[in-house]
Amino acid sequence: xxxxxxxxxxxxFIVVVAVNSTLLTINAGDYIFYTDWxxxxxxxxxxxxxxxxxxxxxxxxxxxxxxGTATYYATIMTIYTWVAKGAWFALGYxxxxxxxxxWIPSAMLLDLTYWATRRNKHAAIIIGGTLxxxxxxxxxxxxxxxxxxxxxxxxxxPRPTLPPYMTPIEPQVGKFYNTPxxxxxxxxxxxxxxxxALGAKLNTWTYRWMAA
Numbered sequence: 001x002x003x004x005x006x007x008x009x010x011x012x013f014i015v016v017v018a019v020n021s022t023l024l025t026i027n028a029g030d031y032i033f034y035t036d037w038x039x040x041x042x043x044x045x046x047x048x049x050x051x052x053x054x055x056x057x058x059x060x061x062x063x064x065x066x067x068g069t070a071t072y073y074a075t076i077m078t079i080y081t082w083v084a085k086g087a088w089f090a091l092g093y094x095x096x097x098x099x100x101x102x103w104i105p106s107a108m109l110l111d112l113t114y115w116a117t118r119r120n121k122h123a124a125i126i127i128g129g130t131l132x133x134x135x136x137x138x139x140x141x142x143x144x145x146x147x148x149x150x151x152x153x154x155x156x157x158p159r160p161t162l163p164p165y166m167t168p169i170e171p172q173v174g175k176f177y178n179t180p181x182x183x184x185x186x187x188x189x190x191x192x193x194x195x196x197a198l199g200a201k202l203n204t205w206t207y208r209w210m211a212a
Contacts, residue, residue, distance in 0.1 A: 013059065013202070014056065014059070014060050014063075014073070014076075017052070017055065017056035017059070019080060039179075039180040040180075042137075042140075042141075042144075042180040042184060043137075043180050043183045043184045043187070045101075045140075045184075046136060046137040046140065046180070046181075046183075046184030046185070046187075046188055047184060047187050047188050047191055049101055049103070049136055049140075050106070050132055050133045050136045050137075050184075050188035050191070050192045051133075051188075051191055051192055051195040053074060053077070053103050053106060053107060053132060053136065054110070054128075054129050054132050054133070054192045054195050054196040054199060055195050055196065055198055055199035055202070056073055056077075056199065057069075057070035057073045057074060057107050057110055057132075057199070058070065058110065058124060058125065058128070058129070058196045058199040058200055059199040059200070059202055059203050060072075060073045061073070061110070061111065061114060061124070062121060062124075062199075062200055062203045063203055065119065067111045067112070067114045067115035067119070068111050068115075069111070070107040070108075070110040070111045070114070071104060071107045071108050071111050073107065074103035074104045074106070074107035074108075075104060077103050078100060078101075078103060078104060081100050081101065082100055085100060099143055099144065099147060101136075101140055101143070102136070102139040102140050102142075102143045103136070105135065105139050106131070106132045106135045106136045106139060107132070109128065109131040109132065109135055110124065110128040110129075110131065110132055113127045113128035113131060114128060121200060124196070124200075125193060125196045125197045125200055126193055128196065129192045129193040129195070129196035129197075130189045130192065130193055132188070132192050132196070133185065133187075133188030133189035133190070133191065133192030133193070134185045134188065134189045135185075136184075136185075136188060137180070137181045137184030137185045137188060138181055138185065141180070141181045
C-alpha cells in the first residue's frame with residue numbers, strides 16, 4: 001500500500017505541475033499578440049516558463065532516475081497546452097497564430113546534462129538548470145519568428161478581453177526591453193537554478209512525507 005501511495009503522490013504532483021504550467025502559459029502574457037507590452041511580456045513569459053519547466057522536469061527525472069524523462073515531461077506540457085490553446089481557435093483566431101511554447105529542446109538539454117554527468121543530481125541542477133534558463137527564450141523567439149505577419153494579425157484579430165490601453169499599437173523601438181532574448185536568458189539562467197534545486201528537494205520531501 002505504501003508503494004502505491006508513494007507512486008500516486010509522485011504522479012499526482014507531476015500532473016498538477018504540468019497543468020499549472022499550461023495555465024501559467026496562458027496567464028503570463030499573451031506574448032504572441034503584438035502590443036506595446038510585447039517584449040516585457042516575453043521576458044516575464046521566459047522566466048516563468050523556464051522555472052516551471054525546470055521544477056517539474058527535474059522532479060520527474062530524479063524520481064525515475066532515467067535520462068530522457070525530462071523530455072517526456074516537456075512533451076506532456078506541450079500536449080496540454082495544445083489542447084488549452086486550441087480553444088482559441090473557436091474564438092476565430094487562425095491556428096497558425098496560436099503559438100505553443102517550445103519546451104522540449106530545453107528539456108533535452110537537461111536530460112543530456114544528467115546523462116553526460118553520469119546521473120549527477122547537483123550537475124543537473126546547476127548545469128542543466130542554467131541551460132534551460134538560457135535556451136528557452138532563444139527557442140521561443142525562433143518559434144515567434146515563424147508566425148505569419150504577427151503585427152498584421154494582431155490588428156486583424158484583437159483580443160476581445162483586452163482593455164483599451166492594451167489594444168495593439170506599433171511597437172516602440174529603442175527601449176531597453178527591445179532585447180527580450182538577452183534579458184529572458186540572463187534572468188532565466190540565474191533564477192532557474194534555485195528553482196531546479198527546489199524541484200530536486202521536493203522529490204526528497206515527498207519521499208520523507210510518504211515514509212512517515
